[in-house]
Amino acid sequence: MTDIITESEEAGFASDLTQSNTLGESVQAYIGRVRGGDMGALPSVFGLVVLFIVFGFANDRFLSNLNMANLITQAGPIIILAMALVPVLLLGEIDLSAGVAGGVAACVMGVLMVKHDQPWGLAVLAALATGAVIGIVIGLIVAKLGIPSFVVTLAFFLGLQGVTLKLIGEGGSVRINQEVIAGIANNNMSVAAGWIVSLAVIAGYAVLALLRHRQKVERGLQHQPFAVVIAQIIALAAVMLGVTFILNQNRSVNPNFPIKGIPYVLPMIVVLLILWTFALGRTTWGRHVYAVGGNPEAARRAGISVDRIRISVFMACSTMAALSLIVQASVSGKVSSSSGAGNALLYAVGAAVIGGTSLFGGKGKARDAVTGGLVIATIANGLGLLNQASWINFVVTGGVLLLAASVDAISRRRRSATGL
């Protein structure tokens, strides 16, 4: 009928022809995407490498086995809180109260265990339920009353700190020495268990990736070149084996009491990462979260219950925040009236954004929380080792957050210009 159609009549979809493109071509395509503003994990990984080099030269203890283990336990609560925030950011919303909501929840756990002698399992469940209820209330207010989440959660940020104070008493704190809870950050897997779990994760990932690739090829769907799939498996294996190797070395300063093995917080993060990657990437709920973040009106017209998605996301966020502050309690050995206040939330938002999650909604992944969280934790850890005054820590972290947000804004503009 027209030239446009007849010309390409026999061509099919142009990319169908380039489905099995070479490694070189897909590297070029990747560079094109990065140039176009779709940077993915690049800034956080690059930042991490730079930070490791800088701190590694500045302080010889930074790269020690002991400090690497410390870094991972310090990063734990930040990463989990950032993971809590990713779905909220995907909606283009923000939850400023996530930190203190987690604080209230951890406080409920501490008070139940210490003051009421309840078993740890019950206390943890109560904490998670507390988080869920707070999240539902926030979600209901945001979705049904239509108040911007910024304002609603700012109100909760203030109000919930009062709740913590009331629960725990002015300036008070509850010591957490229950074995399981304290063990999250302070106990380690045995060396053998560490290797087995690590290898199992690599094998699991490799099998799934290869199966998916084969299925796509068989059904003639768009897929990455085989070499890229293999490269991804190798990269994951290298990271997993490297981290396992370092953490399985003796890191004790006292030769009589060797400390080695993976701290339990790490497998916990891996499990959460798998869970959230699955929920956001492979389920209808996840797809709808992205849709609402991209265009709420389009989502509504497609028959998606936008309110339900919003409420569920805020609920998930506060529940994950509870988990984050439980881990924080394990790291610091106590729950205090300031748990989750201060810069905890800013760290987490910064982590998600540095990782590549957009503040404008619709773009981001669970893994962003991990890479970004490591960047933030590395800054805090490295500056701490250098014995810098705490004002420097604040200024640097604030600067990094601003930088990440600027990168987000600029790359978003480039994306809309290049249509990626």
Added chain:
Amino acid sequence: MLSSHHPISDPAPPERLTMSASNPLLELRGINKSFGVAHVLHDVDLAIYPGQVTALVGDNGAGKSTLVKCLAGIYPIDTGEYVFEGKPVSVHGPKDAGALGIEVVYQDLALCENLDIVENMFLGREKKSGLVLDETTMESKAREALTSLSVRTVKSVRQSVASLSGGQRQTVAIAKSVLWNSRVVLLDEPTAALGVAQTRQVLDLVRRLADSGVGVLLISHNLTDVFEVADRITALYLGRVAADVATKDVTSRQVVELITTGHSSDLDASASSTTV
């Protein structure tokens, strides 16, 4: 140029000429709709016939988009009857309209730019195997639907919608109706933002949809387009139906009069009734 196995590729069936024989697929009777104090639709009657293109014309603000959104279940109807295949139905949301086989291509395109073509085509109706999204089935089906419309200008079905041109987006939206085997397709100014060639493509697409037995409602300000593809014309004037006529019974000048003044002096009053 079309894959011959698809029904849409068949040449225009004869029903197009014997329109009076078929009953309306979808009918609105005496629809009223207000936004607060603004009474936008007054006792609107509308009929959409299978295998026909019904054009809905009217000036800016006449209420065309509002009528489409009422049909789609986006806006609740204040009073009036919604009849599908002769049976009164109640449509409370986009899901209900979708269940009846009604697909809408909105004037303000309802696509998520951050999702790709496949994800958009299945949005709200994702295929699953167990708990997990069935990406392979969705991608194959989306590919089939686009191929059957001989859409060849998009590079890949996994391209994000943000990277598509206006015409390509329009095509994706229309392809949804093929994908879901829709009975009725409502298109709100699908060619408004398009160039000559892309308008051509979309109009051909519209005609092919109707020829395959789908009831099509086409909103357009371009009377040349309307006269080319439409079998019937319904003119809306300030929220009221000014005329409902067969395209062959009116001239372009008369339609312009209907749109701008609400009536046409020399339009045979009986024409509108006999053709229904």
